[in-house]
Amino acid sequence: MGMRYTADDFxxxxxxxxxxxxxxxxxxxxxxxxxxxxxxxxxxxxxRELFENGQxxxxxxxxxxxxxxxxxxxxxxxxxxxxVVRVAGNVVGPVEAAxxxxxxxxxxxxxxxxxxxxxxxAIKAAIDGEAGAVAPVTERVAAAIAGEDDPYRASVxxxxxxxAELRAVPELAALEQAGDLRIAGAIYHTHCGVVDFL
Numbered sequence: 001m002g003m004r005y006t007a008d009d010f011x012x013x014x015x016x017x018x019x020x021x022x023x024x025x026x027x028x029x030x031x032x033x034x035x036x037x038x039x040x041x042x043x044x045x046x047x048r049e050l051f052e053n054g055q056x057x058x059x060x061x062x063x064x065x066x067x068x069x070x071x072x073x074x075x076x077x078x079x080x081x082x083x084v085v086r087v088a089g090n091v092v093g094p095v096e097a098a099x100x101x102x103x104x105x106x107x108x109x110x111x112x113x114x115x116x117x118x119x120x121x122a123i124k125a126a127i128d129g130e131a132g133a134v135a136p137v138t139e140r141v142a143a144a145i146a147g148e149d150d151p152y153r154a155s156v157x158x159x160x161x162x163x164a165e166l167r168a169v170p171e172l173a174a175l176e177q178a179g180d181l182r183i184a185g186a187i188y189h190t191h192c193g194v195v196d197f198l
Contacts, residue, residue: 005039012066013188014108015108016058016059016109016110016111017069017110018110018111018181018182018184019182020058020110021058021059021110021111021182022111022113022182022184022197023113024058024059024075024126025059025075025111025113025186025195025197026195026197028074028075028076028077029074029076029193029194029195031045031073031076032073032074032075032193033192033193033194035076035195039076039078040043040072040076040078040081040137041078041079042078042079043046046079047079048063049080050079050084050185053130054139055080055083055107056080056107056108057080057081057082057083057094057103057107057109058081058082058109058111058177059081059082059083059085059101059109059111059112059113060071060082060083060084060085060086060103060104060107060109060111060112060113061082061084061112061113061114062084062085062086062087062090062096062099062100062112062113062114062115062162062166063086063090063114063115063116063117063188064083064086064087064088064089064090064094064115064116064120064122064157065086065087065088065133066088066115066117066121066172067186068117068190069115069117069188069190070163071082071084071115072084074115074188074193075195083103083107083109085099085100085103087137088121088122088134088137089120089122089123089126089137089140089141089158090112090116090117090158090162091122091137091140091141091144091158091162092114092162092165092166093136093165095138096189097165097166097169097172100112100166100169100172101169101171101172102137104171104172104175104181105171105175108115110182111181111182111184112166112172112181112182112183112184113183113184113185113186114159114161114162114163114166114183114184114185115159115185115186115187115188115195116156116158116162116185116186116188117155117187117188117189117190118152118155118187118188118189118191119190119191120151120155120158122137122138122141122153122158123141123145123155123158124151124156125137125138125141126138126141126142126145127145127148127151127154129142133156134186140161141154141158143161144157144158144160144161144162145157145158145161147193152187155187156187156198159185159187159198160185160198162185163184163185166183184197184198185198186198
């Protein structure tokens with residue numbers, strides 16, 4: 001099993017560096033692939049600790065709302081370790097960007113990860129040209145994938161477009177330029193649980 005981190009690991013100036021945050025996510029995914037049980041701290045004591053002392057997540061993740069994609073499980077994270085924003089197609093609009101600014105500027109997470117996934121319904125809908133009620137999502141995805149019809153490649157392009165949207169946010173760009181934030185991407189494979197970091 002990997003190390004168990006406590007709130008003390010995230011205090012004050014000892015914020016987790018972006019490379020360390022990525023290492024923790026990769027290690028968590030490795031453990032996830034081998035695990036039969038989720039052994040992270042989900043206890044009543046941890047709930048109480050987070051209530052009394054506030055949250056100090058080590059990474060922010062923007063991912064799809066797909067029920068098969070659960071970052072806390074895929075990276076074997078416990079309560080209070082990840083700030084997760086979920087939206088169909090892991091698209092980034094004003095609300096998602098504002099959530100990322102809150103997490104990175106106010107909670108001081110130094111890694112912002114866009115997590116796409118395979119077999120994504122939003123990607124398929126965009127490739128198939130679906131509109132109507134899902135148009136706010138499919139139009140963003142269609143613009144991102146620019147006619148790509150390979151679903152995996154489309155997921156990568158869509159993730160990269162979300163990263164570009166985040167880098168266009170002045171507050172996030174300033175944090176990244178100052179070396180206080182790393183914006184990265186990854187793809188979760190829904191058939192096996194493996195995460196490819198881009």
